[in-house]
Amino acid sequence: MMRRVLVTFVIIVTGLLLQSTLFWDLKLLGVRPELMYLITIVVAILEGPNEGAITGFAAGLAQDFLLNQPKGITALTLTLVGYAAGLARQYIASPSPLLPTILVAVGTAAGIAFYQVVAFLLGQLEETFTFAVRVTLLTALYGAILTPILYPLLRRMIEGSRPQRVVRF
């Protein structure tokens, strides 16, 4: 349990570090990736809705505290994204290796759209509608591109930190 908390902490901090530094230079058509969404969805796929929701909440809150806007919207969004992605994974029987990529793309798009709606309702989003659509689509695409690279890495870290009572094959 302690080990899982530590591993999750390291993953989130690393993600936020890269997102605020390196990925500024590696933007895709002016948009940076949303790594917290990717991490949340990958954990949800591997560990189910329970862990998905907790990781989403932690990752979202961590990102919120680095922002200069009202905090909590990302935490709210990612709690729901983690839960939904975990639930969805349980009902999909497909063994396709593309499944994580698709779930990350769909989950990120839905999450970013939800985030913008909440931020707009709170009067915190001053972007135009075209920008909103562009960010939604491009972050989903960027997430899909990064998933094949990051999924195996995250999977090894997360599965390696599972409590010992889980039997692995």
Place this chain on the structure above:
Amino acid sequence: MVTRQRPRSTRLLVVALVSVSLAVITLDYRQRESGPLAGIGSAAKTFMAPMQEAVTTVTEPVGDFFTGLANLPSLADENAALRSEISSLKSEIQADAFDQEQYAALLDLLRLSQALEPPVVASTVIANGVSNFEHTITIDKGSSDGVEVDQPVATGSPEAPMLVGRVVDVTAASADVRLIIDRSFAVAATIQGTREAGLVEGAGDADLRMSLVEEGTLIEGDEAVFTQGYELDGEAGLYPPGMLIGQVSRLVPGDNATQEFVEVRPAVDFETLQFVLVLQARTEA
């Protein structure tokens, strides 16, 4: 693989986490700067800043490489354009030298040189915000170096500063700067040559928008736009006058529904910004 959890306890957990999130939103909304959440935010930033600095130092060349790669096709054109600009600038400099001498003499007369050069804190950009929804940078100087919230941030030389943004949050050893391209940024400005005053506002990745320009203003394009000093209820504006914001790129005529406005291309290249100056003293308008 995935172990099935009891759905009821999971649902309860999600409801609890959502409630906490909503509580955080509400709390933070009501007590922005002063609440306990601001303290946690400050701690998080203090924790991240040294690591961001380290990562930026290491990845800077990597980033520069990709930025260079993306700009490769336009480099040859840019090179030629720069060469012709250099030759025309050389002749301008000679003409300017005379003006400069007169200007210096006048300044001395008015003893203004002190007031126009407020003390500055030079600092390095260590991170570029974390979200797609706000345009901020993090710098490596904080309250222990004298940086305070609302201080203007510039780049270039102290004699010819270009406006970068405004400090919005400080920790002991780092500070967050909201860039002029952020949509919640606004600054009073004036167009060179016309003496027209207006409000310049950020528009994200698009050019800045300058509104409140008087209808029928003659604008040719490429005029420089500077910050405008002003005084409201005896308090001077945040930004000292005469800081370069950008060049006029387009005049968008208004119609019945919309007001006329001017698009301004920022003078600062935020993609490659590495060093900035935090202006310490507010100059009187």
